Structure formats: C-alpha cells, structure tokens
Amino acid sequence: MSDKYMIVGLGNPGAHYQKTRHNIGFMVVDRMVSQFDTDLKKGRGNCEIAHLDITGNSAFVVKPLAFMNNSGVVVARLLKYYNIDLSRLLVIYDEVELPFGRLRIRKKGGSGGHNGINSIIDYIKTKEFARLRIGIGTEYAKKDMTKFVLSNFSRNEQQKLDQMLAKSVNAVLSFVREGVDKTMTIYNKASI
Template identity: 35%
Template sequence: MKIIVGLGNPGAKYAGTRHNVGFAVLDELAERHNIRIDTAKHKALIGKGIIDGEKVILAMPQTFMNLSGESVRAIMDFYKCTVEDLIVVYDDIDLDVGKLRIRQKGSAGGHNGMKNIIQHVGSQEFVRIRVGVGKKPDHMDLADYVLSRFGKEDLANIRESCGNACDAVETILADGTVAAMNKFN
C-alpha cells in the first residue's frame, strides 16, 4: 500500500492558494481514479482506492501546513507503512510555475510542512513531488505569497503542472520513481 499525501491548509479560505497545490493534485488524482477523499481520520481527509493495481491511501492533512507530520505519522502507524511507502506532493517557491521536481529523498528545503513531516517520520528518505509555484516577489512577505492565489497568467501552467504531477504519481506507482524522474524532471 502507498500513502500519497498532498500538502495544504484546510478550509475554503485557502482553496486555490499556492500553498494548497498538493491538495489540488490529490483532488485531480482522486477524480481520475474515482476515489472519494471524504473520511476524516488521523487528522486528515482520507480516501482509499487502487491506482495502476496498487492500493493507495490519498491523504490531505487537516492540521495546517506546519503540523502536517502529525497526520502523516498517524496514517503511517495505522496502516503499518514505512517511509518507502510514502509519496508527498507539495508546493515549491524555488521552481517556476508549472515545473516539477521528483526526488527519492532530500531535505525540507525550507518548507515548514516538509520539516514537520521529516521530524515526525524520522527520515528524509521518502519520495516527494515538488510543484513549482513561482519565486516570491521581493516586495512580498513569504507567508503572504504562498497564501496568495495564482494570477490569470499562471492558471493554465498550474493546471497543467497539477495534471503532470498526477501523471508522475501514476508513473511512480506503475514503473518506479526513477522512471518518473527521467520523464518529468
């Protein structure tokens, strides 16, 4: 079983913001595979299903971004999964809008949600898909930027990158992480 976690903040106030790209990817993945993410469990909204023959848990932590690790740890413990079973999808301000980066392991890179997950799972050795949301303008505070919505000029690119991130998850499940890295990085 694989646990696919999309990071974001709960509530309508944050829907469509840069920080909620992980939720957007999971929404599209759920739609593609007829998985309902509607069970409140382990401080998350959870959906169970099958993608490319692999049992999956789709999870959207409801702890707010900076405490995402609490939910991820609870899910991993309940389903008796290890970091090898974990895929995390999240926003990255160091990548241009529409770009993806897939890695088999790595640091948090300054992302507080990832810092908290690494702290709670006790490892950096899990697959992550970073979705580019664009560099913060110099005049903006970082928190204000990641909680802002995409401008009209970026909407097509972000929609395409969310679709590509779904394709990347499917490739990881079917062919492995290296194949996804070769195709999408």
C-alpha cells in the first residue's frame, strides 16, 4: 500500500443520537465500512476504527466515541500513533449553513462554530486539514440550533438520506484516489 489516510466521521455515541443530523459523519463511516464489507473494531483510545484498502491506499476510518466536543483528543492521538500526514486527513461532519444534501469539501479553514472541528483544531494545533461538510438543512433559524442538530431528519429527508450517504462515500473515495483539489471540483457543485 502506498499512502496512509485517516477518514474521521464526527458524531455522538449512543443509541439516542444514532439517527440525528449531528451524526451524519458517523453515518458516512458506517456506510463506507458496510460498502467495504468489514466491521468497525474498538481502536486505540476512545474510538471505533476500520482499516480499508482504497485502490492500494491504506485508509483508517474512524468514529471518535468521545462526545463531539471532545473529538480532537482522539484524532490527535490516532494521527500520531499511525503517523498520518495532515494532508491525508479528512474530517466528515454536519453543516447547518448548507441545504440538505449539499456537499462542500475544503482544504483548510476555521471551525465555522462547529464544536467538533474546534476540538480537533485545538488538539492538532492547526486548521490545515481537509473537511467534508454535509448539508443537514438550514431550518435551524426557525428553531434552537442545538435542538435542530440533535433532531432526526424529516420524513422527506429520510427518503433522500441513502442517496446523500452514497454521494458522500463517493466524495471520500475521490479524496483518497484523486486528491482534494479534484474532489472539490467534482463535488462542491453537486447536490442530491
């Protein structure tokens, strides 16, 4: 295998949060693991992890089991343990500023107020890592944001969720196979 990648899906552990908007990162990791016909296992630190071969590249897909706001400690430890270059880290998370189903890949940047990303930036001491932001809807302005992100998807959204997860997995695979620039070109304009 040539290069090592780490793909981190953010979410909160526990059945109560399993199907919430905030757990879209976990959902993408679960979908990838299923697609590669493998299982997540207890990993170093507080996480579940699977090792995938993506076109000859070694990829560790990770679900940090610390709550969202503490994801950084898990990510920092795993990056160090597996000696993963930051250019090969992709973090997948929910984005309330994007319409449902819209994807945005960024090479670097701030947290945009997302506590999971804040935690990662704090622990790895840089904003220089790629992210896959997945639009979970912008209706939070009508509700309390916390309540919104911790709510389940609407019935209409649930009917489109499978398609959104498939598109998100394809974006992750493109990141590993083609690099962040080409992936941005392909997926930043797409929506379901």
